[in-house]
Amino acid sequence: MCSYGPMSEAAAQALRAVKSQPKATLLAVDFDGTLSPIVDDPAQAYAHPDAIAALGRLGHHLGTIAIITGRPAMTAVKLGHFKEMTGLESLVVLGQYGAERWEAATDHFEAAPEPKEISEVEDELPALFAELGLTGVRIEHKGRAIGVHTRELDDSQGAFDALLKPLRELASKYGLHLEPGKNVLEIRGSGIDKGDALRRLLADTGASQVIFAGDDLGDLPAFEVVRELRDEGHPTLLVCSASEEQDALAKISDLVLDGPQGVAEWLTELADSLDTAGAGSR
Numbered sequence: 001m002c003s004y005g006p007m008s009e010a011a012a013q014a015l016r017a018v019k020s021q022p023k024a025t026l027l028a029v030d031f032d033g034t035l036s037p038i039v040d041d042p043a044q045a046y047a048h049p050d051a052i053a054a055l056g057r058l059g060h061h062l063g064t065i066a067i068i069t070g071r072p073a074m075t076a077v078k079l080g081h082f083k084e085m086t087g088l089e090s091l092v093v094l095g096q097y098g099a100e101r102w103e104a105a106t107d108h109f110e111a112a113p114e115p116k117e118i119s120e121v122e123d124e125l126p127a128l129f130a131e132l133g134l135t136g137v138r139i140e141h142k143g144r145a146i147g148v149h150t151r152e153l154d155d156s157q158g159a160f161d162a163l164l165k166p167l168r169e170l171a172s173k174y175g176l177h178l179e180p181g182k183n184v185l186e187i188r189g190s191g192i193d194k195g196d197a198l199r200r201l202l203a204d205t206g207a208s209q210v211i212f213a214g215d216d217l218g219d220l221p222a223f224e225v226v227r228e229l230r231d232e233g234h235p236t237l238l239v240c241s242a243s244e245e246q247d248a249l250a251k252i253s254d255l256v257l258d259g260p261q262g263v264a265e266w267l268t269e270l271a272d273s274l275d276t277a278g279a280g281s282r
């Protein structure tokens with residue numbers, strides 16, 4: 001069931017603008033927790049099939065569809081089955097918060113060099129876990145970032161709290177940045193975030209209206225960019241994939257949907273309405 005309260009007038013206007021000028025629209029979507037459900041093993045977080053099918057249909061209408069994720073771009077491509085989906089030929093996947101870029105049209109992949117400090121931090125983690133008496137913490141090496149996952153521990157929140165301060169200190173010792181998420185603490189280079197990634201994409205595509213959907217604190221910089229665009233008069237829509245674990249985005253979103261299932265249903269509704277509008281204009 002896809003349900004949400006009444007939208008603000010600005011959001012309703014933005015949705016009308018998307019429907020009347022779909023080619024001027026950039027739809028940018030986070031991956032984990034927005035297109036795919038959060039699961040214990042991040043390697044198994046496959047995108048919701050209905051969401052991917054809807055994106056394939058939306059690809060025929062909208063100017064650009066992009067995935068902006070903290071994951072390596074090619075991991076998202078695999079977990080989203082983005083290479084196989086028809087309609088997504090113009091898809092752009094920005095991985096590692098924009099440090100990596102993959103284009104469906106050309107299958108071209110490019111990446112900024114990996115900072116050596118990431119491996120140096122990773123080498124220090126086992127000793128830190130031992131010092132804190134933590135076992136079962138999962139380390140996810142992402143190249144330009146490290147995810148420290150506490151989800152599988154009996155006392156996930158306790159471990160998260162115990163790790164927060166020492167990991168922040170460790171990150172700052174190497175000039176890196178700590179980003180807390182849902183049962184995950186991520187260490188990555190400073191100055192790389194989804195807001196920067198979104199700005200570059202807007203410059204590349206020339207899109208004048210934006211829909212952005214996300215679920216976690218790492219999406220906040222992109223939300224801020226979208227809000228600035230609205231202040232400048234651009235039609236914009238902020239969509240939150242809500243969860244019990246994180247509600248920071250819900251308060252500042254135009255649409256609050258019930259997790260990846262709600263996002264899949266809403267994207268399907270949007271595809272339906274654009275198909276209908278397109279049929280009507282032929």
Ligand SMILES: [Mg+2]
Binds near residue numbers: 030032033214215216
């Ligand atoms: Mg997410």
